[in-house]
Amino acid sequence: MHHLATALQQSLCWRVTAPIRWVGTPINRTRQKVALVRRSIAMRGGVGKTASQAVNILRNEGVQGLQARISNAERLLNVPAAAAQAALLQPGEDPYHGWLRLYDPTDKAAMAALGQKIEDLGITTTFSVVMPVYNPPLDYLRQAIESVQAQVYPHWEICIADDASPNAAVRELLTELAAQDPRIKLVFREKNGHISAATNSALEIATGDYIALMDNDDLLPPHALAYMALAAHQHPQAGLIYSDEDKVTEDNVRQAPYFKCQFNYELFLSQNMISHFGVYRRSVLEEIGGFRVGYEGAQDWDLALRVIEKVGPENIVHVPRVLYHWRIFPGSTALALEEKDYALKAQIESITSHLQRIGKPDTQVYPAPGIPGLLRIKHRLPDPLPLVSIVIPTRDRVELLSMCVNSILEKTAYPNYQIVVVDNGSTDEKALAYLDSIAKDERVKVIRADIPFNYSALNNLGVAQTDGEYLVLMNNDIEITQTDWLEEMLAFACQPDIGCVGAQLWYPNNTLQHGGVVLGIGGVASHAHKGIPRGNFGYFGRASAHQMFSAVTAACLMIRKSTYQAVDGFDETLKVAYNDVDFCLKVRAQGLRNLYNPFASFIHHESASRGSDQEGSNQQRLAAEAAIMKQRWGALIADDPAYSPNLTLLGDDFSMAWPSRVAALDVSVSPVAS
Template identity: 45%
Template sequence: LLQQTFMVQDHIAQIARNYQSWQRCQSGDQRTSSILTDENFDEVSYLRQYPDVRAAIERGEFLSGREHFELRGRDEIASGARLHISNLLFRNRADPEHIDPEQARQEIAGWSQQPLISIITPVYNVEPRWLEAAIESVQQQLYPRWELCIADDGSTRPETTALLRQIIDPRIKIKLLDANQGIAGASNAALALTTGDYVAFLDHDDELTPDALYHVVKAINAHDPDLIYSDEDKLSLEGYYLEPHFKPDYSPDLILSTNYICHLGVYRKTLLDKAAAGGSYLREGFEGSQDHDLVLRTLDHTDRVHHIPRVLYHWRMIRGSTAACYDSKNHAWEAGQRAVSDTLKRRGIAGETLLGQYPGTYRVKRTIQGQPLISVLIPFHDQPDLLRLCLDSILEKTTYPHFEVLGISNNSVEPETQALMAHYTAGDQRIRFLRHDIPFNYAAINNFAATHATGEHLLLLNNDMTVITPDWLEALLEHSQRPEVGAVGAKLYYPDDTVQHGGVIIGIGGIAGHAHKHFAAHNPGYFARLHLIQNLSAVTAACLMVKKSLYQTINGMDDKHLAVAFNDVDFCLRLREKGYLNVFTPYCELYHHESRTRGHEDTPQKKQRFIEEIAYMQKRHAAILLNGDPYYNANLPLDRDDFGML
């Protein structure tokens, strides 16, 4: 139960990091230490991170932050009772002193575009201290050209409206509504006050980082986007920054699966006008997910989306809010389902929207168009028992009837293997076997098989796989049939029901690695990504579907440079270079008995071949290795595959 709670996961992860940092300190390694010591103690940072300590000093309980640290704080941090988040851990969680204001002003003065940013904030019965903090976070912006447009939604709490009436700042516009109109109505009232070129959304109890608009306008000058979004974190009532959400770049499939864009979202005003189309910017009937509905409607009109991989927004964890409890608003979950369903209708996508496996997530289940034939390509070298398990699971569990299986024997010699091939050939006309007796070259074997396939779609499948979900082919085909999609990959498990493949992240381990390896089957992963249909740079060819025509267009797999390793990664990256989206779906599940056929890189020849394949990948895909995987995040680690969760 605890492991399913992001906040607890964050706490456990921090305890683990503190312990690891303590170990590094003991060994004399200070390079990445996040532990707080007498030597690196900083009074200002300590009091900023621990408001309760600052309050205790004001009550006279301690003389200073250092005294608290020496008497209590050191032991509390070491035990995990007090979270200590080092600036080194989340280096872009910027404080004002990290950017020189004078230098920022000089940089801003040189920008060709200095747009007015309108920040809208609907207000209703919020505690004055949180509203005041939200307003102050705007007033402290390094970028000066902003206006704050506030609409009070008929607050019945007198101290809320009293605070608004006390504000004297020409940059702040306030409208007090006579009657409550709901979040959509109040947001629209605030939007009516705007005169800016771009519109940013700030909830009445949240905060912007001081450099938020600085980075937004910097991105506008560099990329001229229609929609900008940033990373975000949660802000506890005690002042702790928790659960940093380091997001991927724009993913058309992920935004249908969950509103990962969320905060901070900044829209070109003309884009909002197009989305409104003469109606309301925020629509009634989508309360709780009105922001998801809005971003989906704006994405009907643009793909000029820019992601800033920095935490620029603090989402306060008020009791009963979505920030405090992921499933605290079931009505919001259902409203999001309506928003996604409406998007499918607007875009002419045949299918249905189902509630996802985790609150706030959805599954877009697309309708299969026609009954295209799927060619399942299975290379193998003997090991008949393994092949039998694979074929039996396909024949016994598969619900999609229109498929053929091509088994490609690579230097198989065992009599049991020959008997097995004869048995399946005689027993099912959908199964046939080919021989391709060359030195093992996974790419070449699949290229050979593709020339003999008669299906419209190819499914590359290892012989050490067994099917879990009966509709596995449908789950892959619903995406492979899409004209904009290249490769489609599945969620794979080890036999012990831990994750073997949750997609491929470029850069992990030097070239590429599988995401979320060894996570429990039920674990949602980093912000539920193990449960979500999403775009990724690559997926494994252990189970990969692609249109045959597309496979041929890019000349299949590279059997010259990548005989064994990384040929699937290279294949997917070349699809991306042609403008296609690669898709990971968790709704196609199989067991993978990894490398039981080929074995490991344990001979001098294999090691040399592997070194050469690495060198080729470093040269061929230098750009993405240098710039980073767009579906990962520069703030996440590359020396591990768990998104830094533990």
């Protein structure tokens, strides 16, 4: 695809039509912006309500907050078609709708093939679709039930609990539909008890092996239960299965797909990444007592947390397909979290009580500052505070090193740290003088390493000279900008199941340089969300949420010294590139999670102290190091658990993959044993 795009851009036709494109591009962009505004206003209940929400955001978050909301709305509502994918779209076709047509078809032939697959495998797992109902628009309710009835998979029932809806027509419609289909089971509550109590009433009449949660105004695509059944068949110990999801407008237009990663614990503590479509083993829900009354607004999140405590993360399965359509209309949680402020208190209480149950009562939970819809946690620091050793390789470039070291010495509030500068043969007189001057500070140690540049070897030499229990590996072009940076990183690094902790790094022009490392992008790995501006929260908030990544950059990385030593440090055959990725993957292989913490945030004057990897011998060396990585970590590079196979490997922007890397049907699934 890349070669196709390159050939197109070099063609005579492309060059001749350049003036037309130059004029047409801003016109098209303007049209897209106008369409986006119209869609947003319609979804938010009209001009008046949209204006009111904008005023509230301005009052609470300022102009920058409003700009950030607009930027994130663009990412959610407008999925642009790149040149490489444009040829695959039909005239006037929305990119997401074209993607669905190509890679997630639900036409008659595709559904027949899926149904035959289920029959051939002999799968008979039963599902109870549980639906609490309270006064929904009747057409939405009918559509929701009909979407269950349209399932390719036959082994289901739908258990509906009406929570004393004031509108008598709701009861009439439900009774009518149940009379026509014995798979529809009804409970009519005499008194309104809200969503948790109503869902528990529906659970009481459920008999399926698995419980599938559905709201009374949402939709299931016809293959939803079929793919859940396949997942349960492939993973017979699964206690919780979840899928990707998208939004559907009042007139049933699909948009804003959330292509999720595999279960990501720290991300889940920041946002409910499971949400829809969530399917739970019924015996587990019975064991934990179903939904807890009093957690309305976060009842699904609270339920999932308690299930995970019971079954363990290893029994959570992700199906990388869009199997749920979340209805967008004024007042819905799908549209705007600020319309249901009551949910925030329940969300915080859900996470807090989970942390208490697993033995972390002192961990704080609160809204992520300035980031709508995300929570953050902060673990208690060790007592006494451990010594942290900061290792900084350098050569000459005194203006960089002095910026880095001085910013640490001047801005670090954490009291117990040392700096180990590894001088890789500096010859510049000013640099040597600066090294001599900082060596007089009792917090700083300078060691000489007169060897050819080898980033891995320099770090290993530096670590050997450290005294700390924890290490920070830091480039000499990092500029510290916050006083509590060490506390932020240490709070995660001191957790027994955490390996490497990486920071959020910004270019001097206020665009993102590092938001975690995604494997596979560009062939081996690249930085997530690279280049997005400040105020843009990333793909569904992922640039701004603490979360697991397979790797993080060693431009600023914290880790226990004992863990560093256990994996034999950096591999010195990887002299320049990918050594930090390799190191993180070795740590991951020890059963530890590597973490990205956006609340430790600095400026990175990236690679200012060395040349480009794309020139001469550097290019050859980069290719050799890439080959080592592919040979060593090929399976992980092909399928990063912290990324979605529905997202691109051609860039860092979390745009859709053309094509998706999800197989049309999993031919590796084995039949049920007879």
